[in-house]
Amino acid sequence: MTAELDPDAAQAAIEYCYAQDWSDGLPLVPASQPLVDRFLATTSKSPDEVLGELEQVGRDCTVYLAAVNAAMAGCLPGYFPVVLAAFDALMRERAARGGGWQSTSGPAPMIVVNGPVRHELGFNTAGGAFGPGFRPNATVARAIGLIVRNAFGVRPHVLEQATQGLPGRWSICLAENEEESPWPPFAIDGGQPAGVSAVSATLLRTCEFVDNRHTPDPEQVLWDIADTISRTGSLIFRDTSAGVVFCPEHAQMLADAGYGKPDVQAWLMEHCGRTGADLRQAGKNGLRGIARFASPDETGDGEFTRILPSPRHVPIVVAGARNAAISMVVRVFGEWSGTAIPVQVKP
């Protein structure tokens, strides 16, 4: 059977794509019109419809270009409505429309998929949520990266100026573990009704684990998470945004103790922050001109500065396996738009 396939022709086509500078470094699936037509057949949108524009570089992305890039990323045609929703959700982020893709911080999209589409398309909703290993999760995230590179023309070392970037760029697509989450799905926080397939997205500056599997006290878990959220290294502006991707075990422990998502958010808003002395010690005080943190001197040492201004600055998702109490703090670049986009498949 495999004798009918031509590996040499496939390799030549892959090398052609590298030579055009289209690749993110890994092999691309060479896209042909019949393949892209199958992508376009999954949506009611016209191929010419503009999905998003990057004003400062004078480029936009049409449905057609999104389809070509999604095909090259290795998506199946059926994933395309999820790619479209993810791109729409991301373009609602001020950071993504502004200079985020060009930024020295090299942010990574975090895409969250909810609803029946997770199982219909075979998304991983369990262990190894941040990947790799699962085609829908890996290729939907990669498609976004290829759109930024090819349709927007934001390439590394040229218009993209990431100093170090971050692990997981173009590969974080979580399908929420709704089945083991004690709380309503994330898409509901984004304004969608229950049971709807929807995609949310934001930009991250990094992820950091909180491994806390030895306490039965939910408040100790929250203190541990607050310590990670509050470290000075990530503080730049007066406000910050840090979400938590809870593992099912931590989420269930909190829910059993009576915490809903709003309670967790309120607790973290109250307890995350640093004293003036801590900020001063790390040179994060009294920045000239921008004045994001007050007190250039010792007079503010005793003052505790809270850093999370609203529940929307603390998005909460439940993902991963029920096998250990390990959650992830996700540092949002800018601020989550608070909008989930429904996945629209052509009837």
Next chain:
Amino acid sequence: MPNPILDPTGATATATKPRAPRAPRRKDLRGATIGLLGNTKQNAAPFLDEIGRLLISQHGASKAIARTKVNFAAPAPEELIKELQASCDVIVTGIGDCGSCSASAVADGIALEAAGLPAAAICSDAFAVTADAMAELRGAPGYPYATTPHPVAVLTADQVRERAAQVLGDVVALLTHP
């Protein structure tokens, strides 16, 4: 015949842009009103203020007007360009010291030139590639701008003044050489 491999960039659909216009130059800066367009980046305002002060004291400019572009990543809004056009003779803009703001400082320089204002954009030298790429995107390949060594944000007030003095000659040349 096999199917052709599709292009994911849309490049074939992009028409070549006309060459961006360059504002006519003054022979010198005597009596000129200098617009200082800052971008909120740390040390940008004192850096530009010092440039303005030196252009007045050493090159006979009459005064300097400081304006701030709040969103450093985006091109300057049209109203701001119009305001500068109405009130200034030449513009100094910057300091581009990040991925998006260095590119956008150069984009602003090119937009100001199109509005008839000679402009000198100042970028940190770490961002020359992205600044050049933006110039090309805006139809002004090779658009000249001034550079100052990276980093700028960590400089003390005295060091900022020193840097401004160092780049002054390039700024004057950009604003006056045809």
